[in-house]
Structures are given as structure tokens and as C-alpha cells.
Amino acid sequence: MNFSKGYSRFYDLFHQEKNYRAEATFVIELLARYGMVRGTLMDLGCGTGRHAAEFAGSGFGVSGVDMSSEMLARADARRTFLPGAVASRLRFRQGDARSVRTEEVYDAVVSLFHVASYQTTNADFMAMCHTAATHLPRSGLFLFDCWYGPAVLADPPTVHVVRASNDDAAVMRIAEPTMRPHDNTVAVNYTFLITDWKTQSVETALETHVMRYMFKPEVELMLDLSGFEVLDSVGWMGGDLSTAHLSATFVARKR
Numbered sequence: 001m002n003f004s005k006g007y008s009r010f011y012d013l014f015h016q017e018k019n020y021r022a023e024a025t026f027v028i029e030l031l032a033r034y035g036m037v038r039g040t041l042m043d044l045g046c047g048t049g050r051h052a053a054e055f056a057g058s059g060f061g062v063s064g065v066d067m068s069s070e071m072l073a074r075a076d077a078r079r080t081f082l083p084g085a086v087a088s089r090l091r092f093r094q095g096d097a098r099s100v101r102t103e104e105v106y107d108a109v110v111s112l113f114h115v116a117s118y119q120t121t122n123a124d125f126m127a128m129c130h131t132a133a134t135h136l137p138r139s140g141l142f143l144f145d146c147w148y149g150p151a152v153l154a155d156p157p158t159v160h161v162v163r164a165s166n167d168d169a170a171v172m173r174i175a176e177p178t179m180r181p182h183d184n185t186v187a188v189n190y191t192f193l194i195t196d197w198k199t200q201s202v203e204t205a206l207e208t209h210v211m212r213y214m215f216k217p218e219v220e221l222m223l224d225l226s227g228f229e230v231l232d233s234v235g236w237m238g239g240d241l242s243t244a245h246l247s248a249t250f251v252a253r254k255r
């Protein structure tokens with residue numbers, strides 16, 4: 001997996017309509033339903049830090065971790081524009097969700113927008129669960145979302161083209177998915193065509209993201225083996241799990 005070229009460079013541009021505030025509110029309310037109303041959060045795979053900034057704005061101390069230096073550079077840049085009190089509650093560091101150890105304990109660990117689906121093998125996903133368990137006290141909460149298997153099988157991803165532009169360039173992103181049914185993964189081949197406004201030159205960037213779609217029984221089993229009790233599984237942003245919605249959200253408590 002490579003977040004170093006087109007994807008991270010244009011990540012915020014392609015997700016400018018994504019409502020991070022509403023999503024953070026959904027996560028905060030779900031954590032509150034299971035007893036966590038204040039304190040500290042570890043955000044595994046924090047990306048450019050948009051959820052993390054919302055959590056810090058709501059009073060949580062947040063430690064964001066991501067493996068991509070390019071995504072983190074954007075998160076750090078965002079932090080400098082936040083009010084001082086909010087920025088002081090926010091830290092970012094580079095690390096792999098499967099192995100990072102911050103030597104701190106948090107009240108909850110969250111991992112949002114399909115980070116879990118980037119952990120494509122049982123060993124990878126369980127290593128991420130182990131990271132979460134290591135940074136939680138007994139009864140601490142672990143909340144994450146992933147691609148939901150029944151939804152992917154009901155409506156497999158198809159070729160998708162999105163365009164966006166900023167002051168410097170116009171970008172076309174072509175996503176070409178290939179199902180790998182025996183691994184429960186989808187290889188999404190991205191092509192970015194980046195037209196520089198000034199020179200009109202076109203640059204191409206290619207990258208492949210392999211995403212695992214997950215099923216409730218296997219998630220429950222791997223969480224159980226990692227020392228968690230599953231408290232809830234709902235659709236992303238609420239409602240029941242559904243074959244009509246790509247993302248499933250799990251809340252687990254450390255035993």
C-alpha cells in the first residue's frame with residue numbers, strides 16, 4: 001500500500017465534502033453510549049487529522065498515529081491553524097497500527113474510515129487489535145469501521161471516476177477495482193491524471209490499495225482472541241448493519 005503519491009497529495013481535496021464534524025459526533029455519541037464521555041483517544045490511521053482535530057475541539061486529548069509521513073505532514077500543518085487550546089490537546093506521530101507502542105494508555109482507541117480494511121490478513125488485523133489492547137486499560141473501548149463483507153458481495157465495487165481541482169491543478173482519479181474473492185479483498189487500482197493549470201502538462205500517478213471486506217463473525221472472533229468483548233456493531237453513521245451500506249462500525253471493550 002502506498003499513500004505517497006496521488007492519494008495523499010489530493011486526499012483532502014477528494015474528501016472536502018466529507019462531514020468530519022458529523023462523523024466525529026457519531027463516534028463521540030457511540031463512545032458515550034458505552035460510558036466514555038471524556039478523556040484521551042488514540043486515533044490509529046489518523047491520516048490528515050480531520051477527525052482528530054474534531055475530537056480535540058470537543059475536549060478530548062488525542063494521539064494520532066499514521067504510517068504515512070505525507071498524511072502526517074498535512075495533519076501537522078492543520079494543527080498549526082487550530083486554536084492554541086485545541087492544538088495543545090493534539091499530537092501526531094508516525095507509526096504502524098500493527099506495531100506502534102507509545103508507552104501511554106488511552107481511554108479509547110479509534111480507527112476510522114477503513115483503516116482496519118487496510119489490514120488485509122488475519123495476522124495484520126489482529127496485530128492492530130493487539131496494539132489497541134496494549135494502549136487501553138481494562139474496560140477501555142476500541143471503535144473502528146471497516147468494509148462490510150455482505151455489502152461488498154451484494155454490490156461489488158465498480159470503476160469510478162472522480163474529478164476535483166484546486167488553485168494548482170485539475171485532477172482526475174480513476175478507481176479500477178478487482179475482486180480477490182479467496183482473500184476477501186479488493187485491489188483498487190488508482191490512476192491520477194494531474195493537469196497543471198499553468199503549464200497544462202499532465203502528470204500520471206498510479207497506486208494500488210488492497211482493501212479487506214470483513215464479516216461480523218470473523219471480526220468477533222479476532223476481537224475475542226485479542227482480548228475484547230464486542231459491545232455493538234452498527235452501520236457507519238448509525239442504523240443497523242446493512243447490505244446497502246459499505247461500512248460497518250464495531251465497538252469493543254477490553255476484557
Ligand SMILES: C[S@@+](CC[C@H](N)C(=O)[O-])C[C@H]1O[C@@H](n2cnc3c(N)ncnc32)[C@H](O)[C@@H]1O
Nearest residue numbers: 045046047066067068071096097112113115118
Ligand atoms: C482512508 S485513510 C483514513 C484516514 C483518516 N482516518 C480519515 O478518516 O480521514 C487510511 C489511512 O490509514 C493509514 N494506514 C493504513 N494502514 C496503516 C497502518 N498499518 N498503520 C498506520 N496507518 C495506516 C493510511 O496511511 C491512511 O492515512
